[in-house]
Amino acid sequence: MHCQTNPYLQLIQRLAAENAVVIFSKSTCCMCHAIKKLFSGMGVNATVYELDEDPRGKEMEKALVRLLGVPVPAVFVGGKLVGAMEKVMTSHINGTLVPLLKEAGAIWL
Template sequence: MDRVNKLASQKAVVIFSKNSCCMCHTIKTLFSELGVGANIHELDEDPKGSDMEKALAKMVGRNPPVPAVFIGGNWVGPTDKIMALHLSGKLVQLLREAGAIWL
């Protein structure tokens, strides 16, 4: 869990993902189109990915835990929460506050 917390706070936006997850692809595409240079951790490519996935599941209370989006070091949510924030116009505000975008 320490590694997950450390990685989640290293950049304004951190996404824990898996290459095989279609919802992860959707979230990564959304942030890319918003101009966010997110730090993306592909759990299926990391030698410690399985341990991080277990820690994330405990941390966020979901299994599978991906995609897990952290903004400003805080867990914001999975796909449905991120999309709801985006559709309400609140995601861009969060990204500005975290210094992830400047527009």
């Protein structure tokens, strides 16, 4: 990730590193809602940044599009990018999400 070149990527990386699970979301996005439900259903207390409610949100969303190819939801676990909806669901289904969450201290199962 080229954080030095884009201050919004730097901001995203800093925010993502502050908590075990960070979701960049939009309050009106149904896929974002589904991702938040997935994590809360697993007992994860994710930190959620609603980009449509943040004055820096539009620029952060543009940076996420450059990073992921899609705007939201963007999920970080342990400061590392997991990805958007498809990657998160794939890692949940194939069993790699729970170990990531345990390693980050987000769940203790």
